[in-house]
Amino acid sequence: MDAPAAQRPDDVGTEQYDVVVVGAGVVGLAHAAEALDRGLRVLIVERDHRAVGASVRNFGHACVTAQTDRLLDFAMVSRERWLRYADAGGFFAVDSGAVAVARSAEERAVLEELSAGREPGQVAMLGVEAVRTHLGGKADSSVVGGAFLRDDVRVDPREAVAGLAALLTERGARVLWGTAFLGHEPASGTGAGDGVVHTTRGRFRAARTIVCVGHDVDRLYPSIAERHGIRRCGLQMARVGAPAGRRITPAVLSGTSMLRYPAFVATDSNPALRARLAADAPELLDIDANIMLTQRPDGTLIVGDSHRYDRTMDPFLSEQTSDTLLDAIARLLGAHGLQVVERWLGVYASAPEPYLVAHPEAGLTLVSVTSGVGMTISHGLAHAVWRELDGAA
Numbered sequence: 092m093d094a095p096a097a098q099r100p101d102d103v104g105t106e107q108y109d110v111v112v113v114g115a116g117v118v119g120l121a122h123a124a125e126a127l128d129r130g131l132r133v134l135i136v137e138r139d140h141r142a143v144g145a146s147v148r149n150f151g152h153a154c155v156t157a158q159t160d161r162l163l164d165f166a167m168v169s170r171e172r173w174l175r176y177a178d179a180g181g182f183f184a185v186d187s188g189a190v191a192v193a194r195s196a197e198e199r200a201v202l203e204e205l206s207a208g209r210e211p212g213q214v215a216m217l218g219v220e221a222v223r224t225h226l227g228g229k230a231d232s233s234v235v236g237g238a239f240l241r242d243d244v245r246v247d248p249r250e251a252v253a254g255l256a257a258l259l260t261e262r263g264a265r266v267l268w269g270t271a272f273l274g275h276e277p278a279s280g281t282g283a284g285d286g287v288v289h290t291t292r293g294r295f296r297a298a299r300t301i302v303c304v305g306h307d308v309d310r311l312y313p314s315i316a317e318r319h320g321i322r323r324c325g326l327q328m329a330r331v332g333a334p335a336g337r338r339i340t341p342a343v344l345s346g347t348s349m350l351r352y353p354a355f356v357a358t359d360s361n362p363a364l365r366a367r368l369a370a371d372a373p374e375l376l377d378i379d380a381n382i383m384l385t386q387r388p389d390g391t392l393i394v395g396d397s398h399r400y401d402r403t404m405d406p407f408l409s410e411q412t413s414d415t416l417l418d419a420i421a422r423l424l425g426a427h428g429l430q431v432v433e434r435w436l437g438v439y440a441s442a443p444e445p446y447l448v449a450h451p452e453a454g455l456t457l458v459s460v461t462s463g464v465g466m467t468i469s470h471g472l473a474h475a476v477w478r479e480l481d482g483a484a
């Protein structure tokens with residue numbers, strides 16, 4: 092083991108940054124990008140040798156249109172950033188929209204209500220044939236229609252996070268992979284104008300440190316995590332072959348998604364939809380499913396997901412949950428079975444509030460997205476956090 096940073100006082104001050112960002116998931120990278128826009132000198136510290144957290148395990152779906160209020164504002168900023176960064180960094184992003192598939196009158200009522208409350212074209216109602224076309228030519232025979240959510244975009248999560256880190260490096264940020272953050276000493280303790288950041292590879296001086304460690308916020312700041320009710324949410328996911336090589340450009344959502352995203356949940360029609368799903372598909376509500384899918388650039392489909400909550404997440408994947416999810420996806424697509432390529436457990440931070448921004452020490456900011464929308468809101472959230480920091484400076 093390397094000597095702990097505290098035993099190497101001589102390395103303090105050898106490297107100085109305006110900002111140290113901890114965590115190279117989408118939240119950390121979004122904050123680093125905003126810092127570069129301000130002409131700041133940026134160091135990103137990531138404990139793994141490449142990002143393997145929530146940011147690479149998700150659907151890559153910026154679920155913009157189904158957000159409300161502040162989250163919708165953040166999502167609209169993120170939408171613009173994803174498309175611009177992908178263009179500059181040469182990674183995959185598509186202004187794809189999303190299709191919400193309705194298979195009951197209750198699901199269609201939720202979509203109609205949302206459509207009526209939005210500007211024309213943002214949530215466009217679809218007939219059965221249009222839904223089938225979006226799904227690559229085939230769909231569940233019970234489809235009664237759907238809606239096209241215009242402002243959603245898609246990235247490939249595995250490519251996007253690595254691509255964004257590479258773009259930020261090109262723009263002048265330094266990324267120190269395989270380096271864990273151990274703690275922060277505020278400026279007053281050092282006698283200098285900067286704080287000191289302790290890592291497993293020595294110490295760095297920085298005017299500002301932004302800690303974006305996702306669900307591991309409880310490992311570093313347990314009392315803040317407890318105060319905000321942060322737990323881990325575990326999701327079962329899989330990658331499957333597209334039936335008959337179908338092309339499905341938009342992200343695809345279903346009735347269970349309408350129980351989850353705020354713009355659907357806020358409709359007056361939502362309680363009736365919940366009652367209908369409880370009667371028709373209790374097995375999906377039992378695993379708190381969100382039946383949805385996105386297509387990767389190689390044509391395979393990312394499919395999921397289930398949700399379970401705990402402070403410590405057991406790593407074991409339930410085969411029964413997996414079967415339930417795969418059956419539901421196959422049914423949605425009107426397919427007879429799916430060929431699984433990979434399965435994994437995703438974990439994200441979950442709390443009653445959708446995100447956490449805290450300033451536990453002078454010069455230190457803690458940011459965590461505490462709901463399943465980090466790919467949707469991170470760039471907009473980072474923009475807002477930096478505007479607040481600019482104002483405080």
Ligand SMILES: Cc1cc2nc3c(=O)[nH]c(=O)nc-3n(C[C@H](O)[C@H](O)[C@H](O)COP(=O)(O)OP(=O)(O)OC[C@H]3O[C@@H](n4cnc5c(N)ncnc54)[C@H](O)[C@@H]3O)c2cc1C
Pocket residue numbers: 113114115116117118119136137138139141142143144145146147148149150151152153154270271272273303304305306307326328395396436437438439459460462463464465466467468
């Ligand atoms: C299965 C699944 C599906 C999802 N689907 C979607 C979706 O379609 N759309 C959407 O908007 N959101 C989705 N989400 C949510 C989204 O992925 C997360 O909100 C987002 O990725 C969180 O980003 P993050 O940077 O906070 O976390 P992470 O990506 O987990 O990054 C945190 C990083 O911090 C590093 N770290 C931790 N501790 C330290 C330390 N001490 N020192 C240095 N580094 C450290 C970790 O190694 C990690 O790389 C999904 C999540 C999952 C799990």
